[in-house]
Amino acid sequence: MPVAINVTIVGVGLIGGSIGLALRERKLANRVVGCGRRQQSLNKALAVGAIDEASTDITAAVADAEIVVVASPVASVVDHVCRVAESCRADLITDVGSTKGLICRQIEKQLSGSNPHFVGSHPLAGDHRTGPENARADLFVDRTVVVTPSEQTPDNLTQRAAEFWRSLGAKVVEMGPEEHDQAVGATSHLPHLVASALAACTPHKFLPLAATGWADTTRVAAGDPELWTQIFSQNAPAVINELDNLMEQLVKLRGELASSDWQRIQETLEKAKQVRDALGI
Amino acid sequence: MPVAINVTIVGVGLIGGSIGLALRERKLANRVVGCGRRQQSLNKALAVGAIDEASTDITAAVADAEIVVVASPVASVVDHVCRVAESCRADLITDVGSTKGLICRQIEKQLSGSNPHFVGSHPLAGDHRTGPENARADLFVDRTVVVTPSEQTPDNLTQRAAEFWRSLGAKVVEMGPEEHDQAVGATSHLPHLVASALAACTPHKFLPLAATGWADTTRVAAGDPELWTQIFSQNAPAVINELDNLMEQLVKLRGELASSDWQRIQETLEKAKQVRDALGI
Numbered sequence: 001m002p003v004a005i006n007v008t009i010v011g012v013g014l015i016g017g018s019i020g021l022a023l024r025e026r027k028l029a030n031r032v033v034g035c036g037r038r039q040q041s042l043n044k045a046l047a048v049g050a051i052d053e054a055s056t057d058i059t060a061a062v063a064d065a066e067i068v069v070v071a072s073p074v075a076s077v078v079d080h081v082c083r084v085a086e087s088c089r090a091d092l093i094t095d096v097g098s099t100k101g102l103i104c105r106q107i108e109k110q111l112s113g114s115n116p117h118f119v120g121s122h123p124l125a126g127d128h129r130t131g132p133e134n135a136r137a138d139l140f141v142d143r144t145v146v147v148t149p150s151e152q153t154p155d156n157l158t159q160r161a162a163e164f165w166r167s168l169g170a171k172v173v174e175m176g177p178e179e180h181d182q183a184v185g186a187t188s189h190l191p192h193l194v195a196s197a198l199a200a201c202t203p204h205k206f207l208p209l210a211a212t213g214w215a216d217t218t219r220v221a222a223g224d225p226e227l228w229t230q231i232f233s234q235n236a237p238a239v240i241n242e243l244d245n246l247m248e249q250l251v252k253l254r255g256e257l258a259s260s261d262w263q264r265i266q267e268t269l270e271k272a273k274q275v276r277d278a279l280g281i
Numbered sequence: 282m283p284v285a286i287n288v289t290i291v292g293v294g295l296i297g298g299s300i301g302l303a304l305r306e307r308k309l310a311n312r313v314v315g316c317g318r319r320q321q322s323l324n325k326a327l328a329v330g331a332i333d334e335a336s337t338d339i340t341a342a343v344a345d346a347e348i349v350v351v352a353s354p355v356a357s358v359v360d361h362v363c364r365v366a367e368s369c370r371a372d373l374i375t376d377v378g379s380t381k382g383l384i385c386r387q388i389e390k391q392l393s394g395s396n397p398h399f400v401g402s403h404p405l406a407g408d409h410r411t412g413p414e415n416a417r418a419d420l421f422v423d424r425t426v427v428v429t430p431s432e433q434t435p436d437n438l439t440q441r442a443a444e445f446w447r448s449l450g451a452k453v454v455e456m457g458p459e460e461h462d463q464a465v466g467a468t469s470h471l472p473h474l475v476a477s478a479l480a481a482c483t484p485h486k487f488l489p490l491a492a493t494g495w496a497d498t499t500r501v502a503a504g505d506p507e508l509w510t511q512i513f514s515q516n517a518p519a520v521i522n523e524l525d526n527l528m529e530q531l532v533k534l535r536g537e538l539a540s541s542d543w544q545r546i547q548e549t550l551e552k553a554k555q556v557r558d559a560l561g562i
Binding site: 124125126143144146173180182183184186187188190191192193194195196197198199200201202203204205206207208209210211212213214215216217218219220221222223225226228229232233236239240242243244245246247248249250251253254257258260262265266268269270271272273275276277278279281 | 405406407424425427454461463464465467468469471472473474475476477478479480481482483484485486487488489490491492493494495496497498499500501502503504506507509510513514517520521523524525526527528529530531532534535538539541543546547549550551552553554556557558559560562
């Protein structure tokens, strides 16, 4: 990646802040500008060294940018990308949203014909801690970033986005926005919903007996309720589909518990262990 | 705790091995004898310094013991405790099983009148890694151990068991065997079942997009399927009861996803976050 580039990051939370830190620590950018609504967050991002300059004015912030990363909550991505596309000459605009189908479709519709240089991204990195104060320069190292070109996306734009994420240490996977949403519906959104349901229905009086098993299984339920509600709202059909598969499995297990069919329960536990062990972390 | 005691541990896996290591490192015992069916495990326990002596003969192993801890899988606990009670003059026999109701009832029935000095225990400590090679002297430090006296258990026996676990660094909670099984049905057995169901029904082709959220939520599914089947078989009514509560919650969430009731979904996520944050780890 050429180093004499200006990068603007719209939204300097954990992900946006970590992109800035990584760019600056790796000396990949000429200048990193952070843009946000709240001066307090921008000040924190400046304080931790995630950005060189801060602005609350999106038009000014992106004016000189060659690359713009929109790292705002999923419900704001379409609006921010469209405003960025109108205001700058960047040759790559991407985002970091956990959902891709609706975002990519809406952006393509709203910017049709104007060659917006947008392609979607989703870094599979994060933490239940939020904010620029928890940003880390190595957040993307060896993590997967999904780049989601649509049928209209030019190949060189997809390659430019992949190159950007690889320069931060990430592994890049390419797939279509809808395929992405199906996959993360199963691997991220459903686990979040189930972890939250488990935490929500654990009787308070039993919590003193919660140990590492409960802590691990419910960890993601500590995530931001508002951000996750937005994610569910943008990927409801895929989440419902995966939830139905899970409920079918749970109904089957319930029947086996009730009928003392220990052999079948052990078979399911063995299958689960195989899948879990295959992950290797 | 007097130091001139002989302790015998029946079953030298992760938990039994860790008890031995803790006793020896803290110089709490005169002699720690390990008893098991397989010489290979006993040799490993000797090699890591978890026991002073090893025996495959349970009668010989417990003959001189003042304290016996039965740390075998839950399906073997009743048999082992009854054999120990017939063979020794220990003033404390306890176990480490993850279920307590059935175990305590059956032991009381089989040893009625013979004053077996048995009281149940369940250390809320462990790991998905098993075997004496993963034993740790600090496994119980600041962890909760539940001691489960029945109505027939003399107070001084309960206190003796509590004192034993505290000497290994644990915090002790007392509750009845049935109350214990209800609580861990919610805080341990249901999370395990759900984590396993989640792992088992994650489509293989989506696994490359599994990140820390999936990894955390399914971590316990890597546990031993045979041991966990035994646990489910001993606590099925409580697990079914908690599973029904969870499925009710999931059906409610499904309806809210389908009807775009984002406000109610956010309320559930907020409740879940409160419960999860309250754990503090």
